[in-house]
Amino acid sequence: MAFWLVKSEPDAFGWDQQVANGTEPWTGVRNYMARNNLRAMRIGDRAFFYHSNIGREVVGVVEVVREAYPDPTASEGDWVCVDLRALAKLPRPVALTAMKADPALEGLALIRQSRLSVMPVSAGHWHHICALGGWGG
DNA sequence: GCCAACGTTGGC
């Protein structure tokens, strides 16, 4: 199983909506590196749900339930989306500032490459952030 | 609201 992190501005689409919808097509990615990451996702992979701009924290965990398929919101180009299902809310959201300050999370793509919207997370980093969030999952 | 980072576009 691989681990990922996806970003969303809560203004546009937040964790509460993800939970309300259950399964949600993760559309609108228009960046090649992010697209490559979407394509590499496999059913059963897990991803952190991160609130950018407002909150700036990891708030929950989602699971990949459908692998990459053409993004219906793209009028041209070969962009893809995946379906993500809400799995768990973190008992304690993990703030960007906390992750930046944590030596165990050195090299985290979220910190290094702040503009990427879909990124891989190493197993080590994944488990560390889960622990910070109070989630045993 | 500002600005740095950085991906994309387009002129040459």
Add this chain to the structure above:
DNA sequence: GCCAACGTTGGC
């Protein structure tokens, strides 16, 4: 194919 201009993202 280089590089300047531009647009967008996202932290502060």
